[in-house]
Amino acid sequence: MAQVRNKQVVLRDYVTGSPKESDMNMVEGTIELKLPEGSNDVLLKNLYLSCDPYMRFLMTKMETIDAFQTYTPGSPLTGYGVSKVLESGDPKFKKGDLVWGITKWEEFSLIPSSLIHFKIDHTDVPLSYYTGILGMPGVTAYGGFFEIGSPKKGENVFVSAASGAVGQLVGQFAKLTGCYVVGSAGSKEKVDLLKNKLGFDEAFNYKEESDLNATLKRYFPEGIDIYFENVGGKTLDAVLQNMRLQGRIPVCGMVSQYNLTQHEGVTNLSNLIFKQLRMEGFIVTKFYHLYPKFLEFLLPHIREGNVVYVEDIVEGLENGPKALVGLYNGRNVGKQVVVVTRD
Structure with missing residues (x-):
């Protein structure tokens, strides 16, 4: 299969003080939409990306930071997202599955299946909710x-x-x-x-x-x-x-x-x-083992309108840096989400 373009948001260099849009670059790489022979990884098409405050930590050069892997300058940011499986080397996932977990800030990602936290079974609510209220x-x-x-x-x-x-x-x-x-x-x-x-x-x-x-x-x-x-x-x-x-x-x-x-x-x-x-x-x-119980509790409240959720959605990966930086000066109202594609 021919390679396709793959727009990415990469970190220019480690950040000191308040992050700026200029700390990130939009670049265009390429990716082959086929798994390497014998790979156990999963090939994803990213749909929604989540902007979260903890991401500021990962922009700083640190020796270690428990539970997180800091970003590498010149490489795409990583964070929570909602994605569609294009191809899978892990039998737990198949082509067409919708999933949420850790992915890269790019159009397509090849990632270890261990970074996928959960398959999305309930699609009668907005998919973007899995970056927020259901994620x-x-x-x-x-x-x-x-x-x-x-x-x-x-x-x-x-x-x-x-x-x-x-x-x-x-x-x-x-x-x-x-x-x-x-x-x-x-x-x-x-x-x-x-x-x-x-x-x-x-x-x-x-x-x-x-x-x-x-x-x-x-x-x-x-x-x-x-x-x-x-x-x-x-x-x-x-x-x-x-x-x-x-x-x-x-x-x-x-x-x-x-x-x-x-x-x-x-x-x-x-x-x-x-x-x-x-x-x-x-x-x-620490609480992921409660996810089935969590869904059982929350989904009925969402469907009945007892719990509402406010999202601040921006369209386009190119607007991701601005959306992320906005978290730290209070520009967003509600959950900040970046739409990569709705297809």
Whole structure:
């Protein structure tokens, strides 16, 4: 079979500080749409790519980073995506299967089958959902909130970066559990989204709050039972002062720190002791064994409209760098998705 063109987004060089579009290049390579003889790999046509905050870590030159492989300058970015199988050397997958997992930022990818996390069996919902609500962010929200947060009806829940891919789901899961939920976000548009579409009880723009400690006391006069941590820094410091006895803090991310060369210190950690708090970081793969249970829980809620999901979709691989960089200045509203092709 003749080789075909294969547009790719590659990293120019390791990044220091805030990433820029110019840190990535669009190049055009070629790929043969046929598996090498005897290969156990899988040949994919990429449909949707996911922009996720953790990708900033992988742009930095580091000795090791547990659970992740950093990017190599001159090579395509990698990340979560939805793809169609063109050819497979692994009997678990066949031509035409729709799958989600780790792929490359390019039109076609030849990858080890171990990077495919799940086959997509439910196509009555948008395929793009498997980059978000039914993919990695969804499992992150489900596992972090229910398994580590251990919510109980009537508890008080605070979610930072609440309009993002994970935060918007945590808030809705909390409401389904019967909790009181407040979210923080970085614009009036996002605050309105939280309150009017996603069903949060309250929400505030953290950029307009000069004293986060006072803000949290205003929204949580009795304290916070569960804080779903997405941002770190000053927000975490303020939250620690407002947690209730035996509160839980699932630590999903700390996006406010990713672009800093000197991370902000947290000064209120003694509250972990005195308030007997549980603060636990996690990686989403810890919860992949729950995926069938997760789908059984969530798919009916999606179909019945009990849970909604907001996506920020850009068309074209060439717009991927702009979309990814936008994550770190709050430009996106909802889950950021790049469409490679809809065919």
